[in-house]
Amino acid sequence: MDIKKWTDEELSSTRDKLDVWCLKHATSSWGNRMGLLTAVLGAIAISTGVVFIFFDGITAMSIVLIILGVVTCYSWYKSEKQRKTNMDFLEELKVEIARRAKRKEEKSTS
Numbered sequence: 001m002d003i004k005k006w007t008d009e010e011l012s013s014t015r016d017k018l019d020v021w022c023l024k025h026a027t028s029s030w031g032n033r034m035g036l037l038t039a040v041l042g043a044i045a046i047s048t049g050v051v052f053i054f055f056d057g058i059t060a061m062s063i064v065l066i067i068l069g070v071v072t073c074y075s076w077y078k079s080e081k082q083r084k085t086n087m088d089f090l091e092e093l094k095v096e097i098a099r100r101a102k103r104k105e106e107k108s109t110s
Helices: 008-027 029-056 060-109
Strands: none
Touching: 008 060, 029 060
């Protein structure tokens, strides 16, 4: 996506939407804690499944624990990755808007 080709209105509306999203997720520390708790529970499920395999052999329960743990950790990883991508994109948008504003200011003073 090349944001240099976007119109000013598209940049502003996208920035506003991402600002709202960031504020919603930044103020919600409960959501961050739940995400971390989810990742920890996924890791515990994986390790418990592996321990059950060592002590009891391969059973359906140990396989289910491992699979659920992997799915949980993967979903946490993807959500964190998406959050970081959104934050980086928001910064890129702000830089582009500032660059355009500076260019317009230079044109108006010329």
